[in-house]
Amino acid sequence: MRYAKYAACMISCLVLITIFSSFSNRDSNIINGFVRDAVTQQPIEAASVSIEGSRTSTLTLKDGSFRIEIASTKAVLRISSTGFTTQSITVLASGRVLNINLQPIRNVKQQPSSNRLEEVAVADNGRARQQPSVALQGSVAGIAVRNNTGRNKKYFTTEHNTEEYDGITENRFHDVLQSPLSTFSIDVDAASYSNVRRFLNHGQLPPAGAVRTEELINYFNYDYPQPKGEVPFSINAEYGPCPWNPEHQLLSIGLQGKTIPVDNLPASNLVFLIDVSGSMMSEEKLPLVKSSMKLLTDQLREQDKVAIVVYAGSAGQVLGSTSGADKRKIKDAIDALEAGGSTAGGAGIKLAYKIARESFMLEGNNRVILCTDGDFNVGVSSNAAMEKLVEEERGDGIFLTVLGYGMGNYKDSRMQILADKGNGNHAYIDGMSEAKKVLVNEFGGTLFTIAKDVKLQVEFNPVNVRAYRLIGYENRLLNKEDFNNDKKDAGDMGSGHTVTALYEIIPAGVHNKFTDSVDALKYQPKQKATTGASNEMLTVKVRYKSPRGNKSMLTDMVVRKHNSRRDLSANWKFSAAVACWGMLLNNSGFIQQADHAKVLELAQQATGADPEGYRAEFIRLVKKSQALSAGRNKDAAAEILTRE
Missing domain, CATH: 2.60.40.1230 (Gamma-adaptin ear (GAE) domain)
Structure with missing residues (x-):
C-alpha cells in the first residue's frame, strides 16, 4: 500500500512537471518585437509578421509591437508593410525582443528582379486553373519595365504613369x-484622402x-x-x-x-470580387488585397455568408457561399489566389451580382465587395459601359463596395463611377493600417447601409x-x-x-469681388x-x-x-x-x-x-x-x- 501511494505521488509529480514544461516551452517559443521605419524610427502599425512555411501570422499594433509563437528557434520571420522593403530574419534564440527596421522603398536603390506572372483562368466547372507563366522583368512602385509574350498572350505594363482622374471644375459663389x-x-467616400x-x-x-x-x-x-x-x-x-x-x-x-452594434447588424450575404489580372501583381495590390480580405473575414459571424469570384482574362467562382464561421476555408481560398493575364472586369461584375442574387437574404445585407486597381481592358471596360452595367445590376437590393489598390495605373475615375452608380462606397487602401480602418474600425459603416x-x-x-x-x-x-x-x-x-x-x-x-462684378439684369425687375x-x-x-x-x-x-x-x-x-x-x-x-x-x-x-x-x-x-x-x-x- 505504501509503495502504491508512493507511485501515485510520483505520477502526479510527473504530470505536473510535464504540464509546467509545456507552458514553459510555450512561453519560451514566444517572440516579441517592434517594427519601425528605418529612416524616421516611427512605429509601423499593421505590418505583417509571418512565419515562412506556415500559416502563422500577426499584425503589429499601433506602437509597432508584435507577439508571435514559433515552433522552433530556427524559424524564419517575414516582415512586410506596403511602402517598405520586405525583410526576412532567422530567429536564433527565443525570449529576446526583436527590433526590426524596414527601409522605405523610396530610399532603396531598386535592382532588376524577375517575377513570375501567372494567369488565373476558370474552367467550365468553375474551378480556377493555372495558365503557363511568363517572366516579367522588374517593377518599381507598380510600374513595370518590359513587355513579354507567351502562348500568343501578351502581358505588359507601361513605363509611364497611366493613372486616371476626372477633372474638377471648382464650385463658384x-x-x-x-x-x-x-x-x-x-x-x-474617403478614397481621395488615402490616395x-x-x-x-x-x-x-x-x-x-x-x-x-x-x-x-x-x-x-x-x-x-x-x-x-x-x-x-x-x-x-x-x-x-x-x-x-x-x-x-x-x-x-x-x-x-x-x-x-455589430452584434445587432443583420446577416450579410457577401461576394468578394477580386481582380487577379496581371496588373495586380505588385506588393501593394493583390498581396495587400489578400491581407485585407482576411482581416474582413475575421470580423464575420456564423450567420454571415461569403462567396469569392475572381477575374483575369475571364471570370469564375473559386468559393461557393460559405459561413463566416468557417474562416479557415475562406482564408485558404484567398491564399490560393495568384495574379496574371488581362482584365475582364465587366464579366467579373456580372458573375458577382449573379452569385449574390442566388444567395440573396431578404432581411440581410447583400453586397459585392470589389477589390481592383480599376484597369479593365477586356469586354465591357469603358467608363460609360461600366456605368450602364452597374446601373442595371443595382436594382435588386445588392449594394457595392469598391476598394481601390495600387499605383502607376490606378483608375480613380472608374472607381468613382462604380461606387456612385452601384449604391455603394469607395475607399483607397494604401496599406494594412487603412485596411484596418475601413474593414475593422468602420466595419458597420462600410458594409451596412442605414x-x-x-x-x-x-x-x-x-x-x-x-x-x-x-x-x-x-x-x-x-x-x-x-x-x-x-x-x-x-x-x-x-x-x-x-x-x-x-x-x-x-x-x-x-x-466682394466674387459677385459684385455681375451686371444688373436688363429684362426683369431688380429683386430685393x-x-x-x-x-x-x-x-x-x-x-x-x-x-x-x-x-x-x-x-x-x-x-x-x-x-x-x-x-x-x-x-x-x-x-x-x-x-x-x-x-x-x-x-x-x-x-x-x-x-x-x-x-x-x-x-x-x-x-x-x-x-x-x-x-x-x-x-x-x-x-x-x-x-x-x-x-x-x-x-x-x-x-x-x-x-x-
Whole structure:
C-alpha cells in the first residue's frame, strides 16, 4: 500500500512537471518585437509578421509591437508593410525582443528582379486553373519595365504613369437672390484622402483631379450626437468667421448616422470580387488585397455568408457561399489566389451580382465587395459601359463596395463611377493600417447601409446671406428639381457614418469681388430681399429612403442667425482645417488668405483625444505638403518627419 501511494505521488509529480514544461516551452517559443521605419524610427502599425512555411501570422499594433509563437528557434520571420522593403530574419534564440527596421522603398536603390506572372483562368466547372507563366522583368512602385509574350498572350505594363482622374471644375459663389437653393447628393467616400497620402508619402504632390475636398473632410469622424426618433441620422449645423476671410462665414452641416452594434447588424450575404489580372501583381495590390480580405473575414459571424469570384482574362467562382464561421476555408481560398493575364472586369461584375442574387437574404445585407486597381481592358471596360452595367445590376437590393489598390495605373475615375452608380462606397487602401480602418474600425459603416439615396438641399435667406459657395462635392451636384425626384439616384449612408459639408457664406451687406462684378439684369425687375424670417440664416432639408424602400422621406432644420461670437467646436475647427488644406492642394481660385500655417493652427487646436492617431497623421501630411509646395524635394519632406 505504501509503495502504491508512493507511485501515485510520483505520477502526479510527473504530470505536473510535464504540464509546467509545456507552458514553459510555450512561453519560451514566444517572440516579441517592434517594427519601425528605418529612416524616421516611427512605429509601423499593421505590418505583417509571418512565419515562412506556415500559416502563422500577426499584425503589429499601433506602437509597432508584435507577439508571435514559433515552433522552433530556427524559424524564419517575414516582415512586410506596403511602402517598405520586405525583410526576412532567422530567429536564433527565443525570449529576446526583436527590433526590426524596414527601409522605405523610396530610399532603396531598386535592382532588376524577375517575377513570375501567372494567369488565373476558370474552367467550365468553375474551378480556377493555372495558365503557363511568363517572366516579367522588374517593377518599381507598380510600374513595370518590359513587355513579354507567351502562348500568343501578351502581358505588359507601361513605363509611364497611366493613372486616371476626372477633372474638377471648382464650385463658384452663387448670388442668393438668383439661386437660393443648393442641392447635392451626400458622399461618405474617403478614397481621395488615402490616395493623397500615398502621393505625399512618395515625395510628390497629388495630381489634378486626385484631390476631392469633401472626401478629405469625410475621412475623419466627427463628434456629432446620435439621432433620436425614427430618422436614422441627426442633422447638425454650426457657423463662424471663415478662417481664410474673416469677413465671410463658414457654415458646417453634419449628419450623424445611427450606430448599430455589430452584434445587432443583420446577416450579410457577401461576394468578394477580386481582380487577379496581371496588373495586380505588385506588393501593394493583390498581396495587400489578400491581407485585407482576411482581416474582413475575421470580423464575420456564423450567420454571415461569403462567396469569392475572381477575374483575369475571364471570370469564375473559386468559393461557393460559405459561413463566416468557417474562416479557415475562406482564408485558404484567398491564399490560393495568384495574379496574371488581362482584365475582364465587366464579366467579373456580372458573375458577382449573379452569385449574390442566388444567395440573396431578404432581411440581410447583400453586397459585392470589389477589390481592383480599376484597369479593365477586356469586354465591357469603358467608363460609360461600366456605368450602364452597374446601373442595371443595382436594382435588386445588392449594394457595392469598391476598394481601390495600387499605383502607376490606378483608375480613380472608374472607381468613382462604380461606387456612385452601384449604391455603394469607395475607399483607397494604401496599406494594412487603412485596411484596418475601413474593414475593422468602420466595419458597420462600410458594409451596412442605414439610408440610401440621401440628398441634401439648403435654402439660403437673402435677408442674411448675400452669396454662398459649397466646398467640394463638385461631382455630386444635383439640379434643384432632383431633390423631390425619387427616381434620381444619390449617396448612401452606413451605420455610424458621419457626413460633413462646408459652405463659405458672404453675409448680406458685405461687398466682394466674387459677385459684385455681375451686371444688373436688363429684362426683369431688380429683386430685393424680403424682411420675413429675419432671424433665419437658412433651412437644411434632407431626403432619404430606407435601405429597401423606393419612396423618400423628408426631414429638415432651421439655422438661425446669432450675433455673439460663440466658441466654435473641435468639429468645426478640424473640418475647416481640412477644407483649407484641400483648397491649397487644388490651388483653388478661392484661397484668399489661406496658407499652411492657418491649416496647422486650426488642426492643432482640434486634435482632441485622437485614439487612432488619424488627426496627428493629418498634421504630418500637411507639413509634408508644405515642404513640397515650397519647392523642396522628397528628402526635405522626409527630414520634416524625422525631426518630429
